[in-house]
Amino acid sequence: MISVRPLRQRRPVTGTVLLLLAGMGALLAGCQSPGRESPELARQRAEAAAEAPAVPDSQIDEQIHRLWKEKSPEMNSRLNVTVDRGEVLLTGNARDPDMRVDAVRLAWQADGVRKVLNEIKIADESSLSDSATDAWINTKLWAALLLDGQVKSSNYSIETVNQVVYIMGVARSGVELEAVLQHARELPRVRQVVNYVRR
Incomplete structure (x- = not known):
């Protein structure tokens, strides 16, 4: 007697199998020949290199x-410097607003500085009304820079003393610098804008 085996039924392809096949296809498509780098990897590499400090922190500290x-x-007896990957934190008690402005301005002049965080206090405060006006100007200007998509606000420090705005930092271009200065000039109550920005 001849036995007849039933035909094997095909199983439907499940969603899991389809996902696995799609994932393998994506992996194979992403493979590059040796020596070739994907544009995305090249971009990430360039960004990492830009973030890496070009000048050692110890040298930045010494320069400042x-x-x-x-x-x-x-200044060295009243103020302190902390540097971390090119970011500078300034602390201490300045004798007056002018010393504080000079401390920040000079910190930006050191090679390799990417950002300056100013936490310097002023021992001899000016009048309450002057301080309130200066704080108002600072707040308004920071808001304008943060909202401007063409400006990298972290590249700048702003100090306002007696309604005179001191802008320090590093500009990426002349167009960006002009935008920053224009924002400052347009604010009410600003008597003068002093530009200490490097390019």
Whole structure:
């Protein structure tokens, strides 16, 4: 007697199998020949290189202390510097607003500085009304820079003393710098804008 085996039924392809096949296809499509780099990987590599500090933090610290000493030996005794991957934190008590402005301006002059965080206090505060006006100007200008998509606001420091706005930092282009200065000039109550920005 001849036995007849039933035909095997095909199973439907499940969603899991389809997902696995699609994933393998994406992996194979992403493979590059040796020596070739995908545009995305190249972009990530370039961004990582841009973030890496070109100048060691210890050298940045030394430069700032030297610049401060040349300006006024008192600055080094009253103020402190902390550097982390090119970002500079300034702390301490300045004698007056002018010393605070000079400290930030000189910090931006050091090679390799990517950002300056100013936490310097002023021992001899000016009148309450002047301080309130200066704080108002600072707040308005920061808001304008943050809302401007053409400006990288973290590249700048702003100090306002007696309604005079001091802008310090590093501009990516002349167009960006002009936009920053224009924002400052357009604010009410600003008597003068002083530009200490490097390009």
